[in-house]
Amino acid sequence: MASSNTKALSEHRGDAMLKAEFKGIGIFLFWISGIINVLALTGSFYMLQIYDRALTSGSVQTLVALSMLAIGLYLSQGVFDIIRSQILVRIGGRLDRILAPIAHRVSVDMPRFGFSTSEALERGRDVDTLRGFMGSQGPMALFDLPWVPIYILFVYLLHPVLGAVTLGGAIVLTLLTVLTELRSRKLSSTAQQANVLRNNIADSNARNADILKAMGFAGRAVARFTAANQEHVQLQTKASDIIGTFSALSRVLRMLLQSALLGIGAYLTIKGQMSAGSIIAVSVASSRALAPIDLAIGNWKGVVAARQAFKRLRETMVALGGVSGPLDLPAPKHSVKVEKITVSAPATGRVLLSEVSFELKAGQALGIIGPSGGGKTTLIRALTGIWPTLRGGVRLDDADLNQWDEDVIGQYVGYLPQEVALLDGSVIENISRLDPQRDGKAIVAAAMAAGIHEMIVRLPEGYDTQLGPMGTALSAGQRQRVGLARALYKDPFLVIMDEPNAFLDAEGEQALNVAISRIRARGGIAIVVAHRPNVLAEVDLVAVIQNGKLTAFGPKDQVIATHRPTIVPNPVNTPAPAAATAARTEYRTIQNGSATA
Numbered sequence: 001m002a003s004s005n006t007k008a009l010s011e012h013r014g015d016a017m018l019k020a021e022f023k024g025i026g027i028f029l030f031w032i033s034g035i036i037n038v039l040a041l042t043g044s045f046y047m048l049q050i051y052d053r054a055l056t057s058g059s060v061q062t063l064v065a066l067s068m069l070a071i072g073l074y075l076s077q078g079v080f081d082i083i084r085s086q087i088l089v090r091i092g093g094r095l096d097r098i099l100a101p102i103a104h105r106v107s108v109d110m111p112r113f114g115f116s117t118s119e120a121l122e123r124g125r126d127v128d129t130l131r132g133f134m135g136s137q138g139p140m141a142l143f144d145l146p147w148v149p150i151y152i153l154f155v156y157l158l159h160p161v162l163g164a165v166t167l168g169g170a171i172v173l174t175l176l177t178v179l180t181e182l183r184s185r186k187l188s189s190t191a192q193q194a195n196v197l198r199n200n201i202a203d204s205n206a207r208n209a210d211i212l213k214a215m216g217f218a219g220r221a222v223a224r225f226t227a228a229n230q231e232h233v234q235l236q237t238k239a240s241d242i243i244g245t246f247s248a249l250s251r252v253l254r255m256l257l258q259s260a261l262l263g264i265g266a267y268l269t270i271k272g273q274m275s276a277g278s279i280i281a282v283s284v285a286s287s288r289a290l291a292p293i294d295l296a297i298g299n300w301k302g303v304v305a306a307r308q309a310f311k312r313l314r315e316t317m318v319a320l321g322g323v324s325g326p327l328d329l330p331a332p333k334h335s336v337k338v339e340k341i342t343v344s345a346p347a348t349g350r351v352l353l354s355e356v357s358f359e360l361k362a363g364q365a366l367g368i369i370g371p372s373g374g375g376k377t378t379l380i381r382a383l384t385g386i387w388p389t390l391r392g393g394v395r396l397d398d399a400d401l402n403q404w405d406e407d408v409i410g411q412y413v414g415y416l417p418q419e420v421a422l423l424d425g426s427v428i429e430n431i432s433r434l435d436p437q438r439d440g441k442a443i444v445a446a447a448m449a450a451g452i453h454e455m456i457v458r459l460p461e462g463y464d465t466q467l468g469p470m471g472t473a474l475s476a477g478q479r480q481r482v483g484l485a486r487a488l489y490k491d492p493f494l495v496i497m498d499e500p501n502a503f504l505d506a507e508g509e510q511a512l513n514v515a516i517s518r519i520r521a522r523g524g525i526a527i528v529v530a531h532r533p534n535v536l537a538e539v540d541l542v543a544v545i546q547n548g549k550l551t552a553f554g555p556k557d558q559v560i561a562t563h564r565p566t567i568v569p570n571p572v573n574t575p576a577p578a579a580a581t582a583a584r585t586e587y588r589t590i591q592n593g594s595a596t597a
């Protein structure tokens with residue numbers, strides 16, 4: 001099941017692969033640019049030869065021969081130019097093919113670590129930016145830049161003074177490029193951040209459309225977006241102003257320089273230090289020398305955008321690129337061990353759960369209870385590897401979760417999140433977890449186990465019904481049951497359910513209990529977080545999580561007897577009896593170290 005695709009992806013993570021992939025092509029492009037630039041001297045040489053040889057000797061034959069030669073050289077320059085631009089466009093495409101899946105995978109990973117959706121989707125746009133840049137004039141300028149000295153040398157050989165002036169001009173223009181970079185770098189990245197902020201607001205407004213309508217504050221939401229949008233546009237305008245100004249400055253400077261070279265050349269010719277042909281040759285060569293610098297300044301916005309996109313992609317890839325297990329581990333059959341795990345929220349770093357340990361064996365089911373905000377979902381996130389543990393680890397048959405290939409371990413784990421979101425797709429795609437080989441039997445079996453088979457076949461298109469974005473075509477309870485079917489698909493060894501009965505009716509709860517007892521009967525392990533005690537009917541073990549600690553763990557009857565208050569269904573309606581106070585004192589005793597683990 002460890003598709004070679006996934007393997008390739010994990011190997012490609014990080015930037016080593018980018019370097020290896022493109023080093024060879026980079027070197028090739030460098031040399032081909034060298035050839036193009038040497039060939040581009042053709043014009044200058046031609047002028048030189050015509051004025052200083054053909055004209056002075058008056059030989060038409062020489063003129064024709066020179067012209068033929070020049071035409072040949074021009075044509076070959078054109079061919080190399082075409083090759084180079086085609087290579088660049090293909091590199092863009094290739095970068096896209098390699099980066100797009102990785103970038104999307106990173107985008108998929110990011111929300112788990114507290115990044116916003118729009119920030120995550122930014123990585124996909126980064127790939128577009130890079131591909132677009134590769135097809136633009138920008139990279140040509142960058143590859144031509146190292147060859148500028150050829151032209152300066154050529155001019156220098158015609159006359160040292162003109163060489164010095166050209167060199168001076170090139171230096172000033174380069175300084176202008178550096179200045180553009182320094183002045184615009186910070187602005188561009190601030191504008192980028194403002195862009196993310198603006199998209200976050202747009203995103204959250206769209207997701208809260210119902211609330212905005214029902215309580216009539218869409219106007220204020222739009223105003224908040226507009227403010228963020230203006231901020232972004234202002235920063236962008238400033239950055240464009242700077243780049244535009246420097247670009248105009250450099251153009252003027254270049255024209256000045258060109259005329260200066262002509263003037264000085266004329267002076268030198270009058271003084272008999274140079275031939276007339278040299279003036280034109282210098283003019284052609286110097287304009288060619290400064291063109292890439294000019295082009296670089298003109299395309300600087302693209303260069304900056306591409307570089308930032310590449311940097312962001314690299315950083316996130318390195319940061320999120322986990323080590324995947326290279327081995328195909330055998331399917332887990334025996335146990336789940338939680339060893340002293342401490343978990344913090346990746347976004348804030350705040351420790352939410354500390355030093356939790358317990359062990360479950362095949363055939364057991366654990367109910368996790370405890371007050372809201374106590375850390376139950378956090379424990380589930382660590383158990384499923386959604387969040388990494390700060391210390392300690394979770395082991396399936398003694399192998400740490402980190403040792404498994406993500407896509408391999410997925411088939412042994414069923415997970416029903418607290419807030420069920422479904423994929424934009426059909427019932428089949430959702431239950432089968434996008435399995436391309438839709439196993440009809442397993443899908444129907446999972447639906448039956450979740451008690452939704454009848455409901456599904458009554459849908460307009462049965463199992464092929466499209467559920468819409470986030471599964472909005474279904475009610476919350478129906479979504480939760482489809483989520484349950486997805487968790488039970490193909491009988492995974494470990495099934496983890498976070499408050500699975502939140503939206504369930506009595507019939508749904510019945511299906512859930514049957515599912516738990518079936519998991520136990522087939523030698524699996526079930527872990528279920530429960531707010532209401534109804535779902536604890538089929539579990540044999542109970543754990544209490546409160547204030548980020550495991551305060552009790554043991555056989556159901558025993559734990560429940562001492563922890564009645566935490567599992568009272570609706571504490572608001574229940575007057576606290578004297579017994580509850582006594583039980584609360586008991587918690588404290590347990591919290592102070594006597595938790596059985």
Ligand SMILES: Nc1ncnc2c1ncn2[C@@H]1O[C@H](COP(=O)(O)OP(=O)(O)O)[C@@H](O)[C@H]1O
Nearest residue numbers: 345347348352371372373374375376377378379
């Ligand atoms: N994504 C998150 N980032 C930061 N803190 C979080 C996040 N999710 C939950 N928390 C915090 O962790 C604590 C435990 O939350 P949770 O595990 O969801 O509780 P429970 O599931 O027991 O109701 C809460 O104080 C909550 O504010």
Ligand SMILES: [Mg+2]
Nearest residue numbers: 376377378418
């Ligand atoms: Mg929770």
